[in-house]
Amino acid sequence: MTETTRPPHTKDNSTTDARRVTLFPERGVTVLQQLERKGYRIPFQCREGYCGACRMTLIKGRVEYPEEPLAFRGANEVLACSCKVVVDVTVEFRG
Amino acid sequence: MSYQTFNQRDFNTFTQPMFFGETVNVARYDQQKYPIFEKLIEKQLSFFWRPEEVDLSRDRKDFIALPDHEQHIFLSNLKYQTLLDSVQGRSPNVALLPIVSLPELETWIETWAFSETIHSRSYTHIMRNVLTEPGAVFDDIVTNPAIVERATSVTRYYDELIEATQHFQTQSAEWQNGDEGRIALRRLKRLLYRTMVSVNVLEAIRFYVSFACSFAFAERSKMEGNAKIIRLIARDEALHLTGTQHMLNLMAQGQDDPEMAEIAREERDTVVEIFREAARQEKDWAAYLFKDGSMIGLNTDILGQYVDHITDQRLTALGFEPLFGQPKNPLPWMDAWLQSDSVQVAPQETEITTYLVGAIQSEVDTGALEDFEL
Ligand code: FES
Ligand SMILES: [Fe+2]
């Protein structure tokens, strides 16, 4: 897989920015793993769907959860560690 | 009418709200209004651990070698953690069991509180191993003004709810169903909502601030056995705060109890104030911790920035606006210590003596480790 997106960690100000990233379906890879491969540092604690640390906003597209996660997620939110892209997805998160 | 240990009325569990409906009767889980609570129970049980499994002999040597001001930081932080888990080991039971209406939620509350008693026992394990005289440290928790002030703020909402519930439940059924009773019940719901918010603040903010102090020592390869225990505690707390976020969101959404949703709307400003106040208190506490000197990697300012960061993260998780402009996490190493898939592979190796923690070790997901950074 070729990846040209530059990791977003060049700025060093003290507040976080909202970032939007588009992802495509990839077999066996979670949204969190896709974002990490692109160089984003996404906060996580459990990677198992129970802590909610990786919660982010779903702007468009569709994800699926091979296993229903325990952590709360709102109507337009996803838990990045526990879902995979089904239809091209745009997520928004702070980083 | 007072609390009954086995409500003899026949009712449909699916018509019951989480709290203030019928009191529970049969502890049955074949029909569940909210299956999430049983999943939380199962997860919590799968986490079971015992503090005695973590060897602390090196921590004792480390502690003796710490300069005085760092001993003060370590012990004060441990006292605060002891206080918080003393509260959490009993208060969910005392405050919530008399008013809960769903068996799966009742059992989650009991399972949750039980895991807090493991945390409490682990502080004794730590102090016994690290100190020759642990008694004085425990005694200080009820006499030290800085700690007593913390106690007041973490118990206030619980205590108000407990008192009002006791009052309500000792009135006649006639009174409870009359005008006064209806007003009292609405007030009870308000107190419950505030209590749940303050529990979320306790577990999702106050505890995380204390974790930062524990891990700051381990970052310098000091007190690593202690950090090992705190990581196991942090894994439990991540689950607890998820449970509380579910309850708060169910309350706010209104399908569970429409009156509760009204109250949640009325309480939005109060919620923000509870978070703001807690953030201020945690910063005051940071100033007390570092009053005689900072430590490498952590001081009053940095811990204060972490308070801002974690407060905003928790507020936005509940659908509120951030208070502090969502600053970055100033302690990037916190994530590595909090990651529970690396509970098994502490950045610095610590002896683990028995098989149970060993069982946790064997669950290492090698895929996840590829991304593990120190
Ligand atoms: S990292 Fe815990 S829910 Fe995703
Ligand atoms: Fe705890």
Ligand SMILES: [Fe+2]
């Ligand atoms: Fe807890």
